[in-house]
Amino acid sequence: MSAAQVQRAARGAARPAVERGRLTWSGLSLTSFAVLIYLFLYVPIAILVLFSFTQDEFGVRWTGFTLEWYQRLFADERLMGATANTLYVAFASTIVSTILGTLLALAMERYSFRGRTATDAVLYLPIVIPEIVMAVALLAFSAFAFDIVRALFGINLRRNLTTVIIAHIAFSISFVVVVVRTSLKNFDRRLEEAAADLGANAWNTFWRVTFPLILPGIIGGALLAFTLSLDDFIISLFLSGPGTSLLPVEVYNKVRRAVTPEVNAISTLMLIFSITLVVLSQAVQRREGR
């Protein structure tokens, strides 16, 4: 028997012992604990989905299957308008924040410059500041800016979807930066050098080599920005004006009153939409992993 074989045999013998050690009382109790926590996470969601199909008008018990609440939902013009507004805001803010965030990520990963550490800190601030602080700050800022515009040009501006979009961009740029920077860090820079050696200029190198390779990261950042905008309630509440309703704000106003099967239904649809987005982002990341 060679030394390598002995070593392999020893390792093989050692492993089951370790595994067996784990399969003791503590391993079993850890598993049952984990099962309980997964139930804790998913039972409420399952109940919500189930009770969006109940005939019970209070939406809290099962009295038979119906699609009535979904039909009502699609007939509710106010809710449909809010959904359209929310999607518009999410698309617009995602496009801008993805572009700005990707540029910032490139600057932070590819250049060393004076004030880089300070810029780093500034970029992390929107992530760590409580959302309500950002919301009131932007509300105060919009009122202040509108006052200035009125004084200078005599135009009366009001909060509308555009103010929400601007706020969502400010909020999500940093998240895009974090995601894109991760994929730039995993990037093999020799590929760029190779392209340059083969005669590609900087522009071609970026579009032909760098961009396709960091594209999964950019898409991941964009999906995160999209979800953040879609789910955002606090900034939307403070920054949307009268008459420009957004879905989370509408849902909040309904939910504050009581449980209704319609809210169960709209929540279920939002849930399905979010899950689709996670699946997409995971698929993109797996492609990047290859």
Next chain:
Amino acid sequence: MALNALERERLKRDRRNLGLLLSPGLFWLLLFFAIPLLIILVYSFMTNGPRGNVVFAPTLEQYATLFTRSVYVNAYLRSIWMSLLTTGICLLIGYPLALFIVRQPPRWRTPLLFLILIPFWTNFLVRIYAWQIILANNGLINTGLAALGLGPVPLLNTEGATLLGLVYGELPFMVLPLYAAIDRFDFTLLEAASDLGASRWRAFTRVMLPMTMPGIAAGSVLVFIPTVGQFVVSELLGGAKVDYLGNLIQRLFLRSNPPNWPLGSAMAMMMMLVLLALILLYFRATTEEDR
């Protein structure tokens, strides 16, 4: 000489590129993040006018109110206490859960982690709302109790419901960084510790805990910060019976008649200051344990 000129040319181009990459994003963050924060900092030192307008008369009145009126002092204490509880419970639940996921065979790890990611990406409001169906007086639990002949127990609109909702809402934010930290941990170190005579508990507290501290710190901060500013959970599940910081700030800006932006701004500023102090303290404590 020629090379030097070429080099200088390259540097100049590099600097121009850097400017093009940095300026749009930084401009946006300056205009729509830094300046707004500056404005509420200034507002926090101003006077509130009779119609709820901000009067530019510098005063420390707002901060004095925060420190003297019991409504505000209590809101700070209550919010911090609730956030500490939430963070602690999330840590106690999240650590074993993350450990469980790390210990699974690789083909199970991805789906298990994915099940944590789904709530992470799902609308917070919707997830909190789901508990209303369960906890309401005519909800699932009370219907079940009634079937057993037991009277309705008030579950919704209690502080317990607020805590439950916060833990439920924030748990994924704790588990993900913990998973990353525990995944990097080399479990053979535990065997080494036990070979050297350490008990399992001692090996855990002296080896594994310090080495996974970065994940604990990151998870705790991710849970603690949004919890301090929350107002949705205490309104939807707590019934807005007691005031948390978020509820008061929201009321001062949006609902009060007249509104009081200077006082609301002072509350927001003070909240950031308290958060910063607590986080610094926390990081100092957790890194000291490393030594």
